[in-house]
Amino acid sequence: MVQPLIIRDIAIGEGIPKICASLIGETASQLKEEAHVLITESVDVIEWRVDFFEKADDKSEVLQTLASIRSWIGNIPLVFTFRSKKEGGEKELEREAYIALNKAAAMSGYADIIDVELFNREADVKELVEFAHAHKAAVIVSNHDFDKTPAKEEIISRLRKAQELGGDLPKIALMPQSMADVITLLDAVQTMKEQYADRPIIAMSMGGQGSVSRIAGEAFGSALTFGAAKKASAPGQIPIKNLKTVLTILHESL
């Protein structure tokens, strides 16, 4: 039985999948403008993609900007994500710096959720999960492949590992090379939901072919979907307004 994750006033894993959009500005003023757009579009959750920030390697600048973002977005749940280059992000950090940055975000009280990549040393993922929980922050344990989609069993095994390591929201984003790959992702999510998950999961197939997975989460078992504001943070994201309409149509038909 999946228990929803309640962050501020938002229940992730209950009813209509929640819409998240990313802040991808390089400077504080660009981030402020983007935050304003996301508030106007009333997204449920905001992700700050810190790897897009020009001063991402300066922890005190990051923390100061994180505090500003919190002041701009009010009570909207905030995800802090430093996406590494090897998983489709913009920058790379040394292992120690990645850990220190995520710990600083978790203990700041400004970020509600930190995103930790599954393909780090297992001990590091565990340490970050425990640290975040001790500071009342939740954790997305994530995995991305911008080239391909592995077999169903492998997708399930990654999501199960993310759950086992204590991730509150196991997440996977994969690139399909065919529509059959999109079906594989959806099939894996549904099996995960029915047989293994005790918490909400997030899964999407990227690119144009995968866009159906970004609207069908309620049917197959993905609790949150990433929509695009002005610019998408990953290929295949659907504009927020359209996403809302389609999610509502599907919800009313289910």
Ligand SMILES: O=C1C[C@@](O)(C(=O)O)C[C@@H](O)[C@@H]1O
């Ligand atoms: O992991 C994800 C999902 C994502 O890659 C997508 O495909 O929508 C977008 C990223 O910003 C986010 O961190």
